[in-house]
Amino acid sequence: MNPEYEDSDAAARRPSFTGVRNLVEACARLTEADGAAVALLGTSRNVRQLVYATDPRSLRLDELQFTLGEGPCADAHRDDEPVRIDDIAGPEAASRWPMFSRGAAELGVRGLFAYPLEADVPFGVLEIHRLTPGDLTAAQHDAALLCAESLTNGILATFAHPTFVERGGSPPASDDPYDRRSVYLAAGMVAVQLRASTSVAMDRLRAHAFAEGASMTEVAAAVLSRRLTFRDEGDRP
Template sequence: MASDSSQDPLDAVLRPNWQGALPAGADPLFVGIGAICDTAARLTGADGAALAVLTPTRGVRELAYATDALAQQLDEVQFTVGEGPCLDAYHEDRPLLCAELDDKTLDRWPAFSSELVGLEVAALFAFPVPGQHRPMGVLELYRRTAGALGDGAHRSAQLCAAALQRTLESNWAQHLRHSTTEEAAIEAAAVSGSSAANSDPFTRQHVYVAAGMMAVQLEITTSAALDRLRAYAFSHHVSVTAVAADVVARRLSFRHLGDSSVDS
């Protein structure tokens, strides 16, 4: 592996590869993340919180932690449809504060809005986790009742986002100290993530593996395959991780499915 000092290590660990995705497992890169998310929910009065780690590579996104099933589902919906406050907070590098999920607010995300029907969520708040050049992730908070964050809660959320940055960077620095080179550290993190993937309820390793398999079946790029995987999941009203699990287990193949079956 060629050395690239400007390479984002999380990007390298998370980059999809059809021959075997390099996931970011809960150990060692995400140690301590759960406690900070729990604290963020408590200090802001939120009903739940999650941390999504994103990288400059298109479509690469890992759920590092969620405090509860609804927080996990809200992140999963945004991952599946490819839109929502988390993604906009990341791309715009600013907090997205949805104190009330009314029609005017949700017009911005029509696909995401349609998936919220029936979910007990009335407010969403997304805070970028700072990075050297761009955010490295997003702290996601939700409430079951509408209402803006007070000044104290807003500051607490930003302090927790900064704590997440320090923890992620410290975990990576510690991992580097136990490796001879940055390349060796990336490979070790990938192996560790692979071994933890089966027990990690948040990892999306199988999504990127499935996208690679689908890319081979349809003779398209991995990015295009990931888009089609999302489209298939959305049109069939299932999560993209559920579809990916079927692809990886070879219960579902796109090789003999026409474009209409994928995109409809």
């Protein structure tokens, strides 16, 4: 997986991103991590919006989990509790997330830690990674919890109830490297082509992305531009 990483300075200067950026970068420093990111998740594994990543590797890690539909962030969100993996290349991680652990190790990641953001229900995850194996210390764990709580309050205050598609029609095109609304639009198109549900369509997009070594946003762009179609698959008896 190798999505293009674009400079996030313009996005980070917008008022809605400034506080999030500062908190995520502070969390990386306090936990002595090599990178961190925060993503908003829905009740379905198919809904995931990256808000901010400190570096290209963090963005690729989030993209990898989004494409595969598995990983520490998905589990932290589902179970509403932190997931701390001291070595993603170890046997426990390989058994728990076989595809993700292999992909994360290829990115050079070893330690990986996911903290849910939750109000009444979990709605996002703070994800932290290291390039060396080892767990967080008690003080670093407490710092991550505090950052997750601050992110929860900040995001809820800014966005109230985050949604991924604007009311009244399709969302405008975006050059934000974190914006995945194009993926949901592409899933809708593929669902029509396959005469199937959007969940089935999202699984087809994931399978295609994994097989081609592409990101979900790259596959979505090909679908939206009509360079890629799944119609023939839907027409098969």
